[in-house]
Amino acid sequence: MAMVGRDRVAVMVTADLVILTIRSGTLMVLLVKRDNEPFKGRFALPGGFLRDQETIEKAAARELSEETGVRAESLHLEQVRLYSDPRRDPRRPRVLTCAFLAIAPDLGDPVPGTDAQDALWSPVDAVLAGTHDLAFDHDTILADAVEQARAKLEYSTIATAFCQPQFTIGELREVYEAVWGVDVDRPNFHRKVTGSPGFVVPTGSKRQQPNGRPATLYTPGAAEVLSPPMLRTPRTRARPLSGADA
Amino acid sequence: MAMVGRDRVAVMVTADLVILTIRSGTLMVLLVKRDNEPFKGRFALPGGFLRDQETIEKAAARELSEETGVRAESLHLEQVRLYSDPRRDPRRPRVLTCAFLAIAPDLGDPVPGTDAQDALWSPVDAVLAGTHDLAFDHDTILADAVEQARAKLEYSTIATAFCQPQFTIGELREVYEAVWGVDVDRPNFHRKVTGSPGFVVPTGSKRQQPNGRPATLYTPGAAEVLSPPMLRTPRTRARPLSGADA
DNA sequence: GCAAAAGTGTTTTAGCTACACCCATGT
DNA sequence: ACATGGGTGTAGCTAAAACACTTTTGC
Numbered sequence: 001m002a003m004v005g006r007d008r009v010a011v012m013v014t015a016d017l018v019i020l021t022i023r024s025g026t027l028m029v030l031l032v033k034r035d036n037e038p039f040k041g042r043f044a045l046p047g048g049f050l051r052d053q054e055t056i057e058k059a060a061a062r063e064l065s066e067e068t069g070v071r072a073e074s075l076h077l078e079q080v081r082l083y084s085d086p087r088r089d090p091r092r093p094r095v096l097t098c099a100f101l102a103i104a105p106d107l108g109d110p111v112p113g114t115d116a117q118d119a120l121w122s123p124v125d126a127v128l129a130g131t132h133d134l135a136f137d138h139d140t141i142l143a144d145a146v147e148q149a150r151a152k153l154e155y156s157t158i159a160t161a162f163c164q165p166q167f168t169i170g171e172l173r174e175v176y177e178a179v180w181g182v183d184v185d186r187p188n189f190h191r192k193v194t195g196s197p198g199f200v201v202p203t204g205s206k207r208q209q210p211n212g213r214p215a216t217l218y219t220p221g222a223a224e225v226l227s228p229p230m231l232r233t234p235r236t237r238a239r240p241l242s243g244a245d246a
Numbered sequence: 247m248a249m250v251g252r253d254r255v256a257v258m259v260t261a262d263l264v265i266l267t268i269r270s271g272t273l274m275v276l277l278v279k280r281d282n283e284p285f286k287g288r289f290a291l292p293g294g295f296l297r298d299q300e301t302i303e304k305a306a307a308r309e310l311s312e313e314t315g316v317r318a319e320s321l322h323l324e325q326v327r328l329y330s331d332p333r334r335d336p337r338r339p340r341v342l343t344c345a346f347l348a349i350a351p352d353l354g355d356p357v358p359g360t361d362a363q364d365a366l367w368s369p370v371d372a373v374l375a376g377t378h379d380l381a382f383d384h385d386t387i388l389a390d391a392v393e394q395a396r397a398k399l400e401y402s403t404i405a406t407a408f409c410q411p412q413f414t415i416g417e418l419r420e421v422y423e424a425v426w427g428v429d430v431d432r433p434n435f436h437r438k439v440t441g442s443p444g445f446v447v448p449t450g451s452k453r454q455q456p457n458g459r460p461a462t463l464y465t466p467g468a469a470e471v472l473s474p475p476m477l478r479t480p481r482t483r484a485r486p487l488s489g490a491d492a
Numbered sequence: 493g494c495a496a497a498a499g500t501g502t503t504t505t506a507g508c509t510a511c512a513c514c515c516a517t518g519t
Numbered sequence: 520a521c522a523t524g525g526g527t528g529t530a531g532c533t534a535a536a537a538c539a540c541t542t543t544t545g546c
Contacts, residue, residue: 007297013259052255053332081325082328084344185536192534213496415525433510457524460525
């Protein structure tokens with residue numbers, strides 16, 4: 001069945017999703033508890049099989065809206081890479097997976113899909129530390145996707161994808177702090193963001209926080225690249241590992 | 247045959263290679279003339295099918311050494327992304343392809359592989375302008391891979407992968423000029439490269455050019471990231487489209 | 493008034509641009 | 520001598536880092 005002839009092998013392909021969000025200042029990833037073999041009962045990234053007449057992006061978008069209940073068009077979705085180790089999945093024919101990075105604002109508690117016993121947001125730091133021992137090669141995929149997200153904050157404007165439709169500069173700064181795990185200088189960040197054309201556009205209205213001066217509200221701008229980039233290298237003192245205790 | 251059951255489809259997977267090099271100051275890509283259907287007689291990127299018990303990286307490395315005659319370990323090879331449009335290949339079962347970017351020093355004239363009528367280095371600018379109308383979605387793949395290479399020169403040290411084992415700073419500068427298609431200020435480039443720890447390491451010997459003072463020879467350094475990055479944005483006057491006349 | 497978060501001003505420094513200049517070699 | 524490419528010096532600018540300071544709200 002798996003051999004089609006000559007030196008070619010027929011395979012199945014899945015799209016697996018690393019859906020990141022920020023809840024109470026901590027970078028979180030959506031995990032599901034598997035309800036089927038293999039790895040039944042273990043935590044894994046949400047995902048599903050490629051269907052006939054469908055691109056892998058379409059498959060990823062379908063899974064994303066199933067898992068989050070939100071139209072995928074409104075969320076940021078991009079490929080990470082293809083994972084093809086023959087030992088990554090015991091099933092035959094072989095199953096390759098194309099990993100996707102999805103970035104979402106806080107969506108509230110998830111509802112388990114059809115092929116999952118459970119679905120929950122977990123702190124990325126804790127999962128990367130190995131607390132769950134994810135199914136398949138999903139620990140590797142998660143690490144790669146998180147690194148891709150961290151890198152993209154530097155030279156792109158996707159940080160706004162973690163925010164609600166309207167957000168304050170302070171909330172955007174908390175995105176960088178949660179994803180990078182560092183403190184960012186508040187005054188310099190404010191100038192950098194408001195001074196980068198097309199990063200954010202003010203709505204004109206303000207929002208009152210529990211404390212302090214009301215903050216100007218912004219929406220995402222048209223620019224996708226951030227040049228010059230936001231630097232994560234400088235002497236920003238690292239913060240304690242967040243989320244392991246949340 | 248293509249349907250395995252439920253909502254899953256069995257597919258074939260290929261690895262297609264964008265092998266870039268620089269010959270006489272021009273960025274070139276390796277193309278093969280197809281000897282089989284579909285697209286028989288049309289130019290395409292070299293590639294081949296994924297085999298049993300093999301990762302897609304292994305398949306790409308195998309094709310790369312077949313096409314270039316060089317051990318793939320010595321060349322830079324990285325994924326671009328998975329291409330999965332159901333119309334990209336007329337064959338059934340569906341054929342998805344994982345594109346790879348390979349960067350090589352000037353290797354001389356290629357020898358056609360088993361499933362190609364011909365193999366040749368073509369100027370990237372000319373191919374991107376549509377002179378060949380490549381098979382499948384290979385025009386898109388080429389454009390994506392070239393953009394990935396251009397971006398990587400900014401924040402990584404892979405430019406050395408275009409050079410011979412020993413090279414001069416002038417040769418490395420010609421890499422940037424050929425890939426980006428811009429003039430780079432010679433004195434500033436020299437300082438930037440030699441002042442970036444781990445980018446290049448001097449061998450101690452020098453090489454005499456046809457003209458001028460002998461140049462110090464360097465080998466690639468251990469660093470892979472270049473921080474701060476090399477900027478391609480500044481007021482570098484664009485050079486005329488190269489290669490269309492080569 | 494005080495706490496807290498938003499937002500502005502200012503000094504210093506890193507790193508890049510632009511371009512003048514010197515060096516070492518072949519013809 | 521002079522052409523050619525390698526390599527250094529330097530003035531000026533941009534933008535970031537660091538941190539002091541002012542503004543606007545709730546209590």
